[in-house]
Amino acid sequence: MKAEKQAVQLFALAKRFGKVEALQEMTLSVGEGELFGFIGADGAGKTTLLRILATLLLPGGGRAEVLGLDVVASYRDIRRRIGYMPGRFSLYQDLTVEENLRFFATIFGTTIAENYDLIRDIYIQLEPFKERRAGKLSGGMKQKLALCCALVHRPELLLLDEPTTGVDAVSRAEFWQMLGRLKEQGITTLVSTPYMDEAALCDRIAFMQEGRLLAVETPDAITTLFRKPLFAIRARQTWPLITWLRSTPDAHSVYAFGRAVHYTDNRLSASRDELLLSLQRQGFTDVEVQQIKPGIEDTFMALMEPERGERHG
């Protein structure tokens, strides 16, 4: 059944901090060479999971294997073979770009030159600033340097904890291009992100909420989990539109999406024309209604829904 080898395997992995269950019996496999994304809001358990895989945190229950090695028993071997980039910038701000990179290369017993081909694409962009202290770099540059430092010993697995949070759009795009190139080199990457547009760039994604996996699929397949017809509605005034839609008995979900409102109806029979008519009858002007294909974000919101229902009564 398992033709390809698994880079990461979780067996009912659990972790709690006091009363908070950060991870609830999570089971998952990530194949070698995959670019795998964890999508979830803050507090979903993404950081906890990545820290356990990086051997920085002990599992509370269950097991986890990284590159076929147990994260508790074989942490020493794992550390040699993975690269980890914490969510917070964690390089020495008072050392220069080059000094940071050289330091991390040497404590892994290697040199920058030895693995230069792997980091070249990224390092070229950093090179003009190599004498600059890491603390004085821009947000995007900092992340590129952190990625270089995590790659400098040619790890087989990369664990990236929200690498693009707080980074400008251009740098984010560049960063993901690099991840694509690393995939070509055969490096498995586990990356967490709160951005849905980045999810589409992964081979597979996992939706996480409150320490649980809501769904694990490819970005294309995951939207098929969204079963109700979805409408994008525009009107001259968006806010009254949302308020009114939410007040109707048949409304299932109503979310603002840019300048449009994404709407699903409780009735599977709901149609575009019917909606348009009732909106116009309510006195909304410039109304446009379109049935659209659900995106990743729509799916995520929809999957989160039952949870919300429980919590907010």
Place this chain on the structure above:
Amino acid sequence: MRTILFILQKEFLQIFRNRGMLPIIFVLPFIQLVILSYAATFDVSQVPFHLQDRDRSVTSRRFAEKFTASGYFNLTGTSSSDLQSQSELVRRNADLVLVIPVGFERDLVTTGHAQVQLMINAEDGFSAGVVQTYASEIVTAFNRGELKRLIPGGEVTAAGEISMVPSSWYNPELKYTHYMVPGIIVILVTLIGLFLSGMNVVREREIGTIDQINVTPIKRYQFITGKLLPLWIIGIGELSVGLVIARLLFHVPMLGSYALVYLVAGIYLLVVLGMGLLISTVTETQQQAMFIAWFFMVIFTLLSGLFTSIESMPEWAQRMTMLNPVRHFVDIMRRVMLKGSGIAEIASPLLILTAFAALMLALAVNRYRKVSE
């Protein structure tokens, strides 16, 4: 081994790049050494002195002159009433009031005995003791010289008198600085060692770099050696500069061997750095580490025998000082520098320090974890 070298290199780079820390490490301690050594003296001089001479005789005037001429006391006023002289004490115009009662001369001449009253401000018990000693020296001298001259027929006891000639060993000139400087050097070395190591690991935790370090295959002993060795070297450097200042500026003698001082300092620094590291591993922020380090620093300093002698502490406190590494190093420094003690004479405090060093390092290494629960 190579790994340790690279950590060392990184630590030194960071220390020398930190423009704010450099003067704190390399300049402030010596300013402190110089100022403290000059300022914090036990000598009492120019004590404000108030005279209440009710006798107003030739003898009483002569007696009072002994006080003013001694150089210790500085006459700030005279009065004839108790009330006034007491108010001088309260207002701190005088720390010593000499009251010579009516009939002082007559009593001396007729009976050979007379009484005077000394009122000493004893808010500061130590200074009061010194003032009293000075005063009784003057009275004794007066008894010996003047009294005999005054009453020719008085008893002559010179033949049978026991006279005491004090001789101070190891610090013949009773120089305060000779006693203090070695101790202050110890305090400075401790201060720098404890605070730098206390801040170090917790700083990496605060800025998050500890995570990046912990995922590397670096071993615990490598990391800790790489962290502590630079601080150890700085500590030894501080000691050296302190010793140079002691020699050149304060002319503190060095009767023992420098090699012995460095041997002890090397072990002592392990105690201090181990303790700092321990503080660093059990705290979350530099601020917490700072307060804990400061707490211990104050206790260590006050119970070190540097400013107050350990022999005058209550029994339980004396026993507590045995647990104080600062006490042992101050003790050793004074003994080696002023008395020329060799390794055999300081063996027991040195053994205690060695045991402390082993204990502290073991605890610190044990507490430092690369994985969290």
